[in-house]
Amino acid sequence: xxxxxxxxxxxxxxxxxxxxxxxxxxxxxxxxxxxxxxxxxxxxxxxxxxxxxxxxxxxxxxxxxxxxxxxxxxxxxxxxxxxxxxxxxxxxxxxxxxxxxxxxxxxxxxxxxxxxxxxxxxxxxxxxxxxxxxxxxxxxxxxxxxxxxxxxxxxxxxxxxxxxxxxxxxxxxxxxxxxxxxxxxxxxxxxxxxxxxxxxxxxxxxxxxxxxxxxxxxxxxxxxxxxxxxxxxxxxxxxxxx
Amino acid sequence: xxxxxxxxxxxxxxxxxxxxxxxxxxxxxxxxxxxxxxxxxxxxxxxxxxxxxxxxxxxxxxxxxxxxxxxxxxxxxxxxxxxxxxxxxxxxxxxxxxxxxxxxxxxxxxxxxxxxxxxxxxxxxxxxxxxxxxxxxxxxxxxxxxxxxxxxxxxxxxxxxxxxxxxxxxxxxxxxxxxxxxxxxxxxxxxxxxxxxxxxxxxxxxxxxxxxxxxxxxxxxxxxxxxxxxxxxxxxxxxxxxxxxxxxxxxxxxxxxxxxxxxxxxxxxxxxxxxxxxxxxxxxxxxxxxxxxxxxxxxxxxxxxxxxxxxxxxxxxxxxxxxxxxxxxxxxxx
Amino acid sequence: xxxxxxxxxxxxxxxxxxxxxxxxxxxxxxxxxxxxxxxxxxxxxxxxxxxxxxxxxxxxxxxxxxxxxxxxxxxxxxxxxxxxxxxxxxxxxxxxxxxxxxxxxxxxxxxxxxxxxxxxxxxxxxxxxxxxxxxxxxxxxxxxxxxxxxxxxxxxxxxxxxxxxxxxxxxxxxxxxxxxxxxxxxxxxxxxxxxxxxxxxxxxxxxxxxxxxxxxxxxxxxxxxxxxxxxxxxxxxxxxxxxxxxxxxxxxxxxxxxxxxxxxxxxxxxxxxxxxxxxxxxxxxxxxxxxxxx
Numbered sequence: 001x002x003x004x005x006x007x008x009x010x011x012x013x014x015x016x017x018x019x020x021x022x023x024x025x026x027x028x029x030x031x032x033x034x035x036x037x038x039x040x041x042x043x044x045x046x047x048x049x050x051x052x053x054x055x056x057x058x059x060x061x062x063x064x065x066x067x068x069x070x071x072x073x074x075x076x077x078x079x080x081x082x083x084x085x086x087x088x089x090x091x092x093x094x095x096x097x098x099x100x101x102x103x104x105x106x107x108x109x110x111x112x113x114x115x116x117x118x119x120x121x122x123x124x125x126x127x128x129x130x131x132x133x134x135x136x137x138x139x140x141x142x143x144x145x146x147x148x149x150x151x152x153x154x155x156x157x158x159x160x161x162x163x164x165x166x167x168x169x170x171x172x173x174x175x176x177x178x179x180x181x182x183x184x185x186x187x188x189x190x191x192x193x194x195x196x197x198x199x200x201x202x203x204x205x206x207x208x209x210x211x212x213x214x215x216x217x218x219x220x221x222x223x224x225x226x227x228x229x230x231x232x233x234x235x236x237x238x239x240x241x242x
Numbered sequence: 243x244x245x246x247x248x249x250x251x252x253x254x255x256x257x258x259x260x261x262x263x264x265x266x267x268x269x270x271x272x273x274x275x276x277x278x279x280x281x282x283x284x285x286x287x288x289x290x291x292x293x294x295x296x297x298x299x300x301x302x303x304x305x306x307x308x309x310x311x312x313x314x315x316x317x318x319x320x321x322x323x324x325x326x327x328x329x330x331x332x333x334x335x336x337x338x339x340x341x342x343x344x345x346x347x348x349x350x351x352x353x354x355x356x357x358x359x360x361x362x363x364x365x366x367x368x369x370x371x372x373x374x375x376x377x378x379x380x381x382x383x384x385x386x387x388x389x390x391x392x393x394x395x396x397x398x399x400x401x402x403x404x405x406x407x408x409x410x411x412x413x414x415x416x417x418x419x420x421x422x423x424x425x426x427x428x429x430x431x432x433x434x435x436x437x438x439x440x441x442x443x444x445x446x447x448x449x450x451x452x453x454x455x456x457x458x459x460x461x462x463x464x465x466x467x468x469x470x471x472x473x474x475x476x477x478x479x480x481x482x483x484x485x486x487x488x489x490x491x492x493x494x495x496x497x498x499x500x501x502x503x504x505x506x507x508x509x510x511x512x513x514x515x516x517x518x519x520x521x522x523x524x525x526x527x528x529x530x531x532x533x534x535x536x537x538x539x540x541x542x543x544x545x546x547x548x549x550x551x552x553x554x555x556x557x558x559x560x561x562x563x564x565x566x567x568x569x570x571x572x573x574x575x576x
Numbered sequence: 577x578x579x580x581x582x583x584x585x586x587x588x589x590x591x592x593x594x595x596x597x598x599x600x601x602x603x604x605x606x607x608x609x610x611x612x613x614x615x616x617x618x619x620x621x622x623x624x625x626x627x628x629x630x631x632x633x634x635x636x637x638x639x640x641x642x643x644x645x646x647x648x649x650x651x652x653x654x655x656x657x658x659x660x661x662x663x664x665x666x667x668x669x670x671x672x673x674x675x676x677x678x679x680x681x682x683x684x685x686x687x688x689x690x691x692x693x694x695x696x697x698x699x700x701x702x703x704x705x706x707x708x709x710x711x712x713x714x715x716x717x718x719x720x721x722x723x724x725x726x727x728x729x730x731x732x733x734x735x736x737x738x739x740x741x742x743x744x745x746x747x748x749x750x751x752x753x754x755x756x757x758x759x760x761x762x763x764x765x766x767x768x769x770x771x772x773x774x775x776x777x778x779x780x781x782x783x784x785x786x787x788x789x790x791x792x793x794x795x796x797x798x799x800x801x802x803x804x805x806x807x808x809x810x811x812x813x814x815x816x817x818x819x820x821x822x823x824x825x826x827x828x829x830x831x832x833x834x835x836x837x838x839x840x841x842x843x844x845x846x847x848x849x850x851x852x853x854x855x856x857x858x859x860x861x862x863x864x865x866x867x868x869x870x
Contacts (some may be wrong), residue, residue, distance in 0.1 A: 077453065077456035091444055377794075381840045541688045544680055548677040551674075552674050555663070556670065
């Protein structure tokens with residue numbers, strides 16, 4: 001069984017609103033899975049459930065053969081699931097490299113080696129020039145890349161990317177897409193929520209579509225995009241085809 | 243991997259790595275010399291208190307400045323430490339040299355308890371809970387006369403002797419308090435550059451991001467509060483040995499709690515040298531003010547210090563330490 | 577049974593007045609997302625003011641309210657401009673320290689000027705009011721009545737006026753409100769000043785019932801926070817209900833608990849609510865558990 005993540009009948013209710021309703025899917029090891037859907041579809045809720053920030057109203061999550069449904073977020077991080085935040089959450093009083101060191105500590109317990117790992121990760125995402133800069137001065141685009149660096153410094157088995165392309169120029173989008181595409185080869189499975197559809201279309205092996213808390217399509221990018229249900233879900237919405 | 247001595251390393255502020263700068267060494271050396279070398283009793287008094295409050299401000303800072311757990315109730319820990327060692331000495335003859343550690347452990351336990359109780363509270367509610375908890379402790383101390391001597395307090399007999407930790411000469415107390423200060427400073431400095439220190443900062447700056455990074459926020463907060471409380475309790479015991487009289491109205495007062503926070507904030511939160519600078523600036527001023535005005539104008543010194551605090555937090559981020567870094571042209575880090 | 581009924585009813589009435597004191601806090605909380613640690617001292621200041629006017633001009637606190645309420649509005653506006661506004665765009669602990677500093681400043685200034693003695697105003701009405709088998713101080717009933725009127729007025733203000741809509745918009749989403757052309761900084765100013773004025777009114781109603789001394793604010797501010805948490809952040813009606821509940825609890829427990837420990841009441845109550853019910857009575861938006869600058 002090569003599925004690294006399996007989600008069974010996952011549901012989450014807020015009051016009378018079912019943010020996620022009976023969602024089931026699995027992710028193979030080494031996949032690059034795109035996840036799209038209109039605003040309010042439940043993508044953030046799904047991420048929060050997987051990452052342990054929320055507990056489900058119903059359903060199960062199994063990671064690497066272990067049930068993780070009710071684990072707390074720090075426990076989930078420790079078993080190898082990393083995530084970025086859609087609105088970046090940097091440690092405002094620390095520098096860029098220090099921000100990444102926190103996650104690097106998962107693997108390197110010494111401050112010196114953690115700093116080295118952090119610096120290396122930062123250069124992977126193109127932030128070497130900003131290593132000792134206080135994060136408070138960074139723009140949103142740079143903060144998003146910092147989020148990526150923080151997630152990767154954990155050397156995760158599975159990473160959940162949440163709209164990491166916002167604020168990037170088209171050239172930067174290309175670079176970042178190439179970079180993310182290289183992650184599966186390094187042994188990192190990727191789930192990627194993104195509004196910049198172009199990036200996912202190029203790199204994902206499979207795309208899932210959420211709408212109003214339900215999974216309405218899953219398959220190869222070209223097919224999914226032509227799926228009538230998907231088109232209808234997006235009707236009237238502007239999609240960024242950067 | 244030492245950096246060469248450039249102008250920047252003369253500065254105080256966290257190159258987080260726990261490196262001690264020339265500035266810090268100079269400050270400490272200057273003060274110890276000043277305090278121990280044949281001075282009048284009055285000045286030695288001021289030195290004793292300056293060192294003690296500096297150590298206590300540093301202890302407060304571990305919770306408040308590093309971990310973001312701002313407490314306005316730390317005087318309760320101070321008092322519990324003081325009462326514990328004193329009661330153990332008066333009722334059981336236990337030497338204060340041991341009693342101090344008992345007090346420290348007990349207060350650390352209370353600190354952990356407080357953190358656990360208030361684990362879900364954020365921001366101002368946490369702060370008010372610390373205030374409320376301290377008041378409960380104060381009122382309990384005031385009323386539980388059989389244990390604490392009630393409003394009359396407890397006195398330690400001034401029988402000098404090493405075993406009793408009571409000394410004839412003020413110089414001995416100056417040395418005692420300076421040892422305390424250096425010890426707490428060393429603890430703070432080593433935290434500052436360590437992995438655990440970074441866990442504290444992460445929980446302070448963004449607890450959700452810290453969790454997502456694998457940091458256990460409850461454990462970090464509880465341990466930080468326990469450490470901070472324990473050190474404060476030890477300081478309380480030392481104070482008892484110096485002052486020889488415990489009065490619950492002063493020892494566990496909101497004013498004293500405020501003082502710890504004030505010294506740390508004015509000096510510079512989240513740095514090691516900040517609280518020390520804050521104490522070295524404000525404590526002598528406070529004592530001198532008291533000796534000129536006597537105790538006639540109650541509340542005047544707090545009026546001055548609270549106004550000072552307001553001005554500092556609004557216009558001098560990072561306190562004195564932060565201002566110094568900016569003057570030297572470095573980055574202002576809190 | 578009558579005793580219990582008496583305790584419950586007078587507790588409800590005084591709780592209403594506590595609620596009035598808390599409404600300002602919950603408004604400020606909901607709109608500015610900050611806590612004014614000096615809230616209790618605003619109350620103390622207004623109480624001293626009411627006492628002074630009563631003493632100097634031979635009036636009573638209810639008439640003094642005509643001067644105190646606008647004065648507190650002005651005072652709140654000044655404090656907002658000088659202390660709160662510069663702190664808003666800085667890390668959260670700046671506003672904590674700034675308002676805490678203000679609190680200590682005001683307490684000790686009062687100590688210097690007014691001394692630690694307790695001051696009272698003489699009773700305004702000569703006898704109590706009898707309703708059924710119960711007796712109530714007329715000052716208590718009058719205070720409660722004014723509170724109800726004030727609550728209705730505030731509700732009308734929030735529901736039907738532009739200012740009210742602007743306030744509600746700012747509570748829900750400050751950035752969006754600004755994008756809609758709502759002058760958010762001015763809303764902040766008006767809200768803070770109004771909260772301060774409400775405290776002033778509450779002080780005038782409370783002066784006939786309580787003594788004033790420099791640290792009187794501490795007890796009441798904890799009650800105010802409990803009420804705000806119980807009633808839900810930003811909710812006027814919640815504050816009223818929360819207030820009445822607290823009033824009843826206090827009334828009953830002060831009757832049955834030894835006075836030496838009575839002072840502990842405020843603090844223990846606060847801690848109990850924080851520990852067991854930080855999300856309020858109705859379990860809404862957890863005032864205590866969400867971050868304030870989240």
